[in-house]
Amino acid sequence: MDLTEKRVNSNYIFHGKIMTVRVDDALLPNGEPCIREVCEHPGGVGVLPIDENRMVTLVRQYRYPYAETTLEIPAGKMDRGPENAEEAGRRELSEETGLTAGQMISMGEIWPSPGFMDERLYLYCAKELAQGACHPDADEFVEIVRMPFEELCQRVASGEIHDAKTVAAVGKMLIMGL
Known part of the structure; x- marks a missing residue:
């Protein structure tokens, strides 16, 4: 069964610093018309730094959309043209924490x-x-x-940490045995 929706027309309604918003006229797999709202984002990177003693470094910061302070892994958007994800991760890690890494292990890509x-x-x-x-x-x-x-794992399990990239990174670390 083909589940593909097809874009017919796009109308860009907002161009911002972080994202672009478009509204598409599309066709459902059964041929019926529909409207799809899409936020285009340049992509991002998140880094979970862990030292030889299994200590992790996180950042606490205020997140305006939720009006709350969060505890999360260092992260940022890929904003320097077509950018290598590992290079962006190294940049964000250094900017936010001052850390440099001798080894960066890819834990894959997620779609938030x-x-x-x-x-x-x-x-x-x-x-x-x-x-x-x-x-x-x-x-x-x-x-x-x-x-x-281990404390970070407990905070994720208890629901104290809501940030999706942090939750995903902890899960990936455990699954990958890192």
Whole structure:
């Protein structure tokens, strides 16, 4: 059975710093017309840094859409043209935490919200860490938080951590045995 929907026409209604929004006229697999709203995003990267003692480094930051402060892995959007995901991960790790990684292990790609967004988020585990100076973007205000990986797992399991990329990275770490 073909489940493919086909785009007929696109109308771009917003072009922003982080995303572009379009409304598509499309055809369902049965040929019936439908409307699809799509947020186009340049993609992102999230990095779970873990040292030789199984301590992880996270960032605490305010997230405006939820009006809450979150605890999450260092991350950011891929905003330097067509960008290599690992290079973007190294940049974001350094900007937000001051850490550099001797080893970046790919944990694959996730689609945070495929019902309306085309964002691809690449996850990495960073090892062989060295501490340097943080240099966050002008609009980033982050607090560095370190804890044992096992504590992070407990916080994810209890529902304390809601951030999808952090939850996915913890799951990937466990599944991959990293």
